[in-house]
Amino acid sequence: MWNQDSFSGRRVLVTAGADGIGLAIARSFVSAGARVLVCDVQEAALSRLAADLPQVNGCRADVSSEAEVAALFEVLDQKLGGLDILVNNAGIAGPTGGVETLSLADWERTLAVNLTGQFLCVRAAVPRLRQSSGASIVNLSSAAGHLGMPGRSPYSASKWGVVGFTKTLAIELGGDGIRVNAILPGAVDGPRIRAVIAAKAEASGRSLEDVTRSYTAQASLGRMVTTTDIANMVLFAASDLAASVTGQELVVDGHTQALS
Numbered sequence: 001m002w003n004q005d006s007f008s009g010r011r012v013l014v015t016a017g018a019d020g021i022g023l024a025i026a027r028s029f030v031s032a033g034a035r036v037l038v039c040d041v042q043e044a045a046l047s048r049l050a051a052d053l054p055q056v057n058g059c060r061a062d063v064s065s066e067a068e069v070a071a072l073f074e075v076l077d078q079k080l081g082g083l084d085i086l087v088n089n090a091g092i093a094g095p096t097g098g099v100e101t102l103s104l105a106d107w108e109r110t111l112a113v114n115l116t117g118q119f120l121c122v123r124a125a126v127p128r129l130r131q132s133s134g135a136s137i138v139n140l141s142s143a144a145g146h147l148g149m150p151g152r153s154p155y156s157a158s159k160w161g162v163v164g165f166t167k168t169l170a171i172e173l174g175g176d177g178i179r180v181n182a183i184l185p186g187a188v189d190g191p192r193i194r195a196v197i198a199a200k201a202e203a204s205g206r207s208l209e210d211v212t213r214s215y216t217a218q219a220s221l222g223r224m225v226t227t228t229d230i231a232n233m234v235l236f237a238a239s240d241l242a243a244s245v246t247g248q249e250l251v252v253d254g255h256t257q258a259l260s
Contacts, residue, residue, distance in 0.1 A: 007029055007033050008032075011034070011035050011080040011084045012035065012037070012087065013039075013072075013121075014026045015038070015063050020227060022038065023045075026038050030053065030055060039058070040061075057079040063090045066120055072121075072124075083125055088140060091114045092109070092110060092114065094158070096196065097151060110154035111158050114158035115162060115165070134240065137181075138183060138234050138238055139180070141166070141182040142155070142162075143187075143256050179246035181237045186218075186225050186256045189225070189226060193224065219254030219256045220255035225253060230252055
């Protein structure tokens with residue numbers, strides 16, 4: 001669907017782009033001709049990225065830090081000279097457990113990365129996006145951003161917040177020609193969801209196999225989605241094919257009606 005000219009010359013920032021979903025998104029944009037900068041907090045992942053995909057610019061930044069986001073956008077100006085597409089991918093799983101077992105510190109950290117981090121990046125990006133033609137913001141939410149998720153209240157609350165933030169931005173920025181959409185992935189196969197499953201099994205006293213089965217069975221397709229599935233939807237949302245799509249929850253979850 002995407003060829004090497006689909007995003008030719010477009011300047012893209014992907015947060016948490018050195019590993020997992022973010023890396024799949026960055027690779028897809030590069031393959032489609034974009035110029036890409038990624039940030040991440042994982043030094044080892046950034047080093048691997050530099051070796052494996054040297055055409056991608058990378059830098060360390062914690063999106064929950066106002067100072068580090070300001071520094072990130074200074075790097076962006078130096079490396080890309082502007083911005084056309086912002087992909088707010090950075091997020092953490094947060095704690096697992098009943099609400100009465102959670103610490104305030106864990107709650108606040110989850111919201112700081114998953115929601116405040118998007119705010120800080122959007123705030124810095126908007127003046128630059130206003131200088132672009134056909135600018136787009138893609139915010140990563142989750143199926144937990146429109147469904148309840150027992151044992152994951154900080155994560156779910158943060159991802160519901162992303163959806164509200166996205167819809168409000170679409171109204172605020174529509175007059176500037178900036179489209180804003182949210183991607184809502186279901187369970188994405190990989191190390192992160194495996195760690196969540198392990199934590200949930202421990203917290204609930206269920207077996208690892210039982211919890212794993214519940215994660216695959218909750219989707220009508222009977223399987224988890226892949227990082228490529230998410231990257232394809234991000235590219236669609238940022239492309240001219242979606243020129244009239246804004247303020248939307250774009251769900252990629254194999255049709256999941258309830259979360260385990």
